[in-house]
Amino acid sequence: DGGITQSPKYLFRKEGQNVTLSCEQNLNHDAMYWYRQDPGQGLRLIYYSQIVNDFQKGDIAEGYSVSREKKESFPLTVTSAQKNPTAFYLCASSARDRGIGTEAFFGQGTRLTVV
Amino acid sequence: AQTVTQSQPEMSVQEAETVTLSCTYDTSESDYYLFWYKQPPSRQMILVIRQEAYKQQNATENRFSVNFQKAAKSFSLKISDSQLGDAAMYFCAYRSRRYNQGGKLIFGQGTELSVKP
Numbered sequence: 447d448g449g450i451t452q453s454p455k456y457l458f459r460k461e462g463q464n465v466t467l468s469c470e471q472n473l474n475h476d477a478m479y480w481y482r483q484d485p486g487q488g489l490r491l492i493y494y495s496q497i498v499n500d501f502q503k504g505d506i507a508e509g510y511s512v513s514r515e516k517k518e519s520f521p522l523t524v525t526s527a528q529k530n531p532t533a534f535y536l537c538a539s540s541a542r543d544r545g546i547g548t549e550a551f552f553g554q555g556t557r558l559t560v561v
Numbered sequence: 562a563q564t565v566t567q568s569q570p571e572m573s574v575q576e577a578e579t580v581t582l583s584c585t586y587d588t589s590e591s592d593y594y595l596f597w598y599k600q601p602p603s604r605q606m607i608l609v610i611r612q613e614a615y616k617q618q619n620a621t622e623n624r625f626s627v628n629f630q631k632a633a634k635s636f637s638l639k640i641s642d643s644q645l646g647d648a649a650m651y652f653c654a655y656r657s658r659r660y661n662q663g664g665k666l667i668f669g670q671g672t673e674l675s676v677k678p
Contacts, residue, residue: 552606
Protein backbone atom coordinates (compact mmCIF):
# COMPACT_ATOMS: atom_id res chain seq x y z
CA ASP A 447 0.00 0.00 0.00
CA GLY A 448 1.21 3.51 -0.81
CA GLY A 449 1.69 5.91 2.05
CA ILE A 450 3.97 7.71 4.45
CA THR A 451 5.68 5.95 7.31
CA GLN A 452 7.06 7.76 10.31
CA SER A 453 9.17 6.10 12.95
CA PRO A 454 9.39 5.73 15.81
CA LYS A 455 5.90 6.43 17.10
CA TYR A 456 7.28 7.51 20.48
CA LEU A 457 10.73 8.92 21.15
CA PHE A 458 12.41 10.06 24.33
CA ARG A 459 15.32 12.46 24.33
CA LYS A 460 17.70 13.32 27.11
CA GLU A 461 18.89 16.85 27.57
CA GLY A 462 21.74 17.67 25.17
CA GLN A 463 21.03 14.79 22.81
CA ASN A 464 20.37 14.91 19.11
CA VAL A 465 17.63 12.62 17.86
CA THR A 466 16.48 11.79 14.34
CA LEU A 467 12.90 11.21 13.25
CA SER A 468 12.39 9.08 10.17
CA CYS A 469 9.94 9.78 7.34
CA GLU A 470 9.63 7.55 4.28
CA GLN A 471 7.08 7.75 1.45
CA ASN A 472 6.38 5.45 -1.48
CA LEU A 473 3.91 7.75 -3.22
CA ASN A 474 6.52 9.07 -5.68
CA HIS A 475 5.88 12.57 -4.38
CA ASP A 476 8.36 15.34 -5.10
CA ALA A 477 7.63 17.48 -2.08
CA MET A 478 7.99 16.58 1.59
CA TYR A 479 7.32 18.56 4.75
CA TRP A 480 7.86 18.50 8.50
CA TYR A 481 5.33 20.08 10.85
CA ARG A 482 5.33 20.48 14.58
CA GLN A 483 2.06 20.31 16.51
CA ASP A 484 1.63 21.85 19.97
CA PRO A 485 -1.65 22.10 21.88
CA GLY A 486 -3.67 25.14 20.82
CA GLN A 487 -1.25 26.18 18.07
CA GLY A 488 -2.18 24.08 15.10
CA LEU A 489 0.62 22.81 12.89
CA ARG A 490 3.71 24.87 12.20
CA LEU A 491 6.13 24.26 9.35
CA ILE A 492 9.70 23.33 10.29
CA TYR A 493 11.31 22.46 6.93
CA TYR A 494 10.21 21.48 3.46
CA SER A 495 11.78 20.05 0.35
CA GLN A 496 10.50 20.30 -3.20
CA ILE A 497 13.20 18.17 -4.79
CA VAL A 498 16.08 15.88 -3.89
CA ASN A 499 19.15 17.61 -2.46
CA ASP A 500 17.23 20.82 -1.84
CA PHE A 501 15.24 22.05 1.16
CA GLN A 502 14.03 25.31 2.68
CA LYS A 503 13.42 26.53 6.20
CA GLY A 504 9.90 26.92 7.43
CA ASP A 505 8.63 29.18 10.19
CA ILE A 506 10.31 27.42 13.11
CA ALA A 507 13.52 25.87 11.73
CA GLU A 508 15.83 26.89 14.58
CA GLY A 509 17.21 23.85 16.39
CA TYR A 510 16.27 21.44 13.60
CA SER A 511 18.07 20.06 10.56
CA VAL A 512 17.02 17.91 7.59
CA SER A 513 18.45 16.13 4.59
CA ARG A 514 16.92 14.97 1.31
CA GLU A 515 19.33 12.53 -0.28
CA LYS A 516 16.58 10.33 -1.73
CA LYS A 517 13.17 11.17 -3.07
CA GLU A 518 11.55 8.74 -0.66
CA SER A 519 13.19 9.93 2.53
CA PHE A 520 13.19 13.18 4.53
CA PRO A 521 14.63 12.65 8.02
CA LEU A 522 14.40 15.36 10.67
CA THR A 523 17.09 15.81 13.33
CA VAL A 524 16.14 17.59 16.51
CA THR A 525 19.37 19.04 17.83
CA SER A 526 20.35 20.05 21.35
CA ALA A 527 19.88 23.66 20.23
CA GLN A 528 16.12 23.12 20.20
CA LYS A 529 15.20 24.25 23.69
CA ASN A 530 11.65 22.99 23.81
CA PRO A 531 11.44 19.90 21.60
CA THR A 532 8.60 18.12 23.36
CA ALA A 533 5.84 18.01 20.73
CA PHE A 534 4.06 15.90 18.15
CA TYR A 535 5.85 15.83 14.79
CA LEU A 536 4.07 15.17 11.50
CA CYS A 537 5.64 14.44 8.16
CA ALA A 538 3.73 15.02 4.93
CA SER A 539 4.24 14.72 1.20
CA SER A 540 2.50 15.97 -1.91
CA ALA A 541 2.83 15.78 -5.66
CA ARG A 542 3.95 18.81 -7.59
CA ASP A 543 0.95 21.04 -8.29
CA ARG A 544 -0.26 20.52 -11.83
CA GLY A 545 -3.44 22.48 -11.38
CA ILE A 546 -5.45 19.64 -9.92
CA GLY A 547 -5.39 20.63 -6.27
CA THR A 548 -2.93 18.06 -5.02
CA GLU A 549 -3.48 17.25 -1.40
CA ALA A 550 -0.88 16.57 1.25
CA PHE A 551 -0.71 13.07 2.71
CA PHE A 552 0.42 12.74 6.31
CA GLY A 553 2.25 10.13 8.31
CA GLN A 554 0.97 8.93 11.67
CA GLY A 555 3.33 11.17 13.61
CA THR A 556 6.09 10.88 16.20
CA ARG A 557 5.59 11.96 19.77
CA LEU A 558 8.89 13.33 21.11
CA THR A 559 9.36 13.83 24.83
CA VAL A 560 12.34 15.27 26.66
CA VAL A 561 13.24 13.34 29.81
CA ALA B 562 2.46 36.42 4.64
CA GLN B 563 -0.69 34.39 4.69
CA THR B 564 -2.52 33.60 7.91
CA VAL B 565 -5.41 31.32 8.81
CA THR B 566 -7.66 31.90 11.82
CA GLN B 567 -10.12 29.55 13.45
CA SER B 568 -11.90 31.48 16.17
CA GLN B 569 -13.78 28.55 17.72
CA PRO B 570 -11.45 26.42 19.87
CA GLU B 571 -14.30 24.03 20.73
CA MET B 572 -17.68 23.20 19.26
CA SER B 573 -20.35 20.72 20.21
CA VAL B 574 -23.19 19.19 18.20
CA GLN B 575 -25.96 16.71 18.84
CA GLU B 576 -25.84 13.51 16.83
CA ALA B 577 -27.80 13.87 13.55
CA GLU B 578 -27.74 17.67 13.78
CA THR B 579 -25.81 20.15 11.64
CA VAL B 580 -22.79 22.15 12.73
CA THR B 581 -20.70 24.84 11.04
CA LEU B 582 -17.03 25.44 11.74
CA SER B 583 -15.60 28.86 10.89
CA CYS B 584 -12.35 29.78 9.20
CA THR B 585 -11.01 33.07 7.93
CA TYR B 586 -7.76 33.69 6.14
CA ASP B 587 -5.66 36.56 4.94
CA THR B 588 -3.78 36.66 1.65
CA SER B 589 -2.95 39.03 -1.16
CA GLU B 590 -2.95 36.20 -3.69
CA SER B 591 -5.83 35.39 -6.00
CA ASP B 592 -5.00 31.77 -6.79
CA TYR B 593 -4.77 29.25 -3.98
CA TYR B 594 -6.34 26.19 -2.39
CA LEU B 595 -8.20 25.84 0.87
CA PHE B 596 -8.59 22.61 2.79
CA TRP B 597 -10.30 21.17 5.82
CA TYR B 598 -8.42 18.37 7.57
CA LYS B 599 -9.76 16.15 10.33
CA GLN B 600 -7.55 14.79 13.12
CA PRO B 601 -9.28 12.10 15.21
CA PRO B 602 -7.83 10.81 18.50
CA SER B 603 -5.48 8.56 16.51
CA ARG B 604 -3.86 11.85 15.36
CA GLN B 605 -3.86 10.76 11.72
CA MET B 606 -4.56 13.79 9.52
CA ILE B 607 -7.36 13.08 7.06
CA LEU B 608 -8.42 15.34 4.21
CA VAL B 609 -12.10 16.21 4.48
CA ILE B 610 -12.64 18.61 1.61
CA ARG B 611 -10.77 20.99 -0.70
CA GLN B 612 -11.68 24.17 -2.56
CA GLU B 613 -9.88 25.81 -5.46
CA ALA B 614 -10.07 29.59 -5.18
CA TYR B 615 -10.81 30.08 -8.87
CA LYS B 616 -13.97 27.99 -8.58
CA GLN B 617 -17.07 29.87 -7.48
CA GLN B 618 -19.01 26.70 -6.75
CA ASN B 619 -18.75 25.49 -3.18
CA ALA B 620 -17.19 22.05 -2.74
CA THR B 621 -19.22 19.19 -1.29
CA GLU B 622 -18.24 15.70 -0.17
CA ASN B 623 -21.22 13.67 1.05
CA ARG B 624 -22.23 15.18 4.42
CA PHE B 625 -19.50 17.81 4.28
CA SER B 626 -19.80 21.09 2.42
CA VAL B 627 -18.11 24.46 2.49
CA ASN B 628 -19.24 28.04 2.21
CA PHE B 629 -16.42 29.78 0.35
CA GLN B 630 -16.66 33.56 0.34
CA LYS B 631 -13.58 34.75 -1.53
CA ALA B 632 -14.11 38.48 -1.11
CA ALA B 633 -14.69 38.07 2.62
CA LYS B 634 -11.83 35.53 2.86
CA SER B 635 -14.05 33.12 4.68
CA PHE B 636 -14.13 29.32 4.36
CA SER B 637 -16.56 27.59 6.71
CA LEU B 638 -17.23 23.86 6.94
CA LYS B 639 -20.74 22.50 7.37
CA ILE B 640 -21.23 18.97 8.66
CA SER B 641 -24.74 17.63 8.15
CA ASP B 642 -26.29 14.66 9.96
CA SER B 643 -23.41 14.60 12.44
CA GLN B 644 -22.17 11.19 13.49
CA LEU B 645 -20.18 10.07 16.52
CA GLY B 646 -17.25 9.37 14.23
CA ASP B 647 -17.09 13.03 13.27
CA ALA B 648 -15.72 13.90 16.70
CA ALA B 649 -12.20 15.18 16.08
CA MET B 650 -9.99 18.22 15.80
CA TYR B 651 -10.65 20.06 12.53
CA PHE B 652 -8.02 22.21 10.86
CA CYS B 653 -8.50 24.75 8.14
CA ALA B 654 -5.47 25.15 5.85
CA TYR B 655 -4.29 27.40 3.03
CA ARG B 656 -1.96 26.50 0.19
CA SER B 657 -0.57 28.98 -2.32
CA ARG B 658 -0.30 27.93 -5.95
CA ARG B 659 2.92 29.87 -6.42
CA TYR B 660 5.75 27.41 -7.07
CA ASN B 661 8.18 29.34 -4.88
CA GLN B 662 5.88 28.70 -1.92
CA GLY B 663 6.66 25.00 -2.17
CA GLY B 664 3.13 23.73 -1.71
CA LYS B 665 3.35 24.24 2.04
CA LEU B 666 0.20 24.32 4.09
CA ILE B 667 -0.61 27.13 6.51
CA PHE B 668 -2.89 25.89 9.27
CA GLY B 669 -5.37 27.48 11.60
CA GLN B 670 -5.29 26.71 15.31
CA GLY B 671 -7.94 24.03 15.06
CA THR B 672 -11.49 23.48 16.33
CA GLU B 673 -12.21 20.54 18.65
CA LEU B 674 -15.60 19.10 17.69
CA SER B 675 -17.48 16.87 20.10
CA VAL B 676 -20.62 14.94 19.10
CA LYS B 677 -23.22 14.15 21.75
CA PRO B 678 -25.29 10.97 21.40
